Amino acid sequence: MAPHEYEVLSREERLRRIGALFYKAVVISLARKQALAEEAGGDAPDGTAVLAAGLLSEEDLALLRRYAGLGEIAPRDATEFWGVCRTTAYRRLLSLEQRGWIVRHGATTATRYTFTKQARALLERDKQAKQDRDDSRASM
Known part of the structure; x- marks a missing residue:
């Protein structure tokens, strides 16, 4: 039209x-x-399936992978990781929260975002898939 x-x-x-x-x-x-x-x-899909379905961007998945060991993300860490301004980082973290990947705890400078069960399951399965790929390459 x-x-x-x-x-x-x-x-x-x-x-x-x-x-x-x-x-x-x-x-x-x-x-x-x-x-x-x-x-x-x-079960939770691996990272590749989540990316293919458009549920997470490559950058969002990379952030979750980076902080998987800690199990939480501070807004300052997200800002530095993504290389964006604070407002943009908060918007992206809010988007992840609304889609059920993280949960906000605290306020102001004490704000932390912890991973949900969905995110932990995704990261575990993604880690297992990566390990399986590495094992298959090593056996060749």
């Missing part, structure tokens, strides 16, 4: 079309999550 055609639509028609787009986005998101859960057979 050309921009000039959009202007002639009624307010109700515009809202209906916007609602249809939101509905489609939600349905696609839910279908991806369901397919990922079915593919994993109830």
Whole structure:
């Protein structure tokens, strides 16, 4: 639809079309999550499957991998790791929190984000997959 055609639509028609787009986005998101859960057979998928499903970006997964040993992330650590400003780091951490990968504890400078069961399971499975790949390469 050309921009000039959009202007002639009624307010109700515009809202209906916007609602249809939101509905489609939600349905696609839910279908991806369901397919990922079915593919994993109830277990947590490895990092590759999570990336392929679009649930985590490469940078987000790298952050989780980096701080897996600690089990928590400070906003300052995320800022330095990603190389972004503090506000951007907080936005990205909030996004991870909303998607169920981390949980916020504390406030102001004492804020820490701990990994959820979902994130720990993902990291464990990802670690196991990496170890299996390394073992298979070593045996060749």
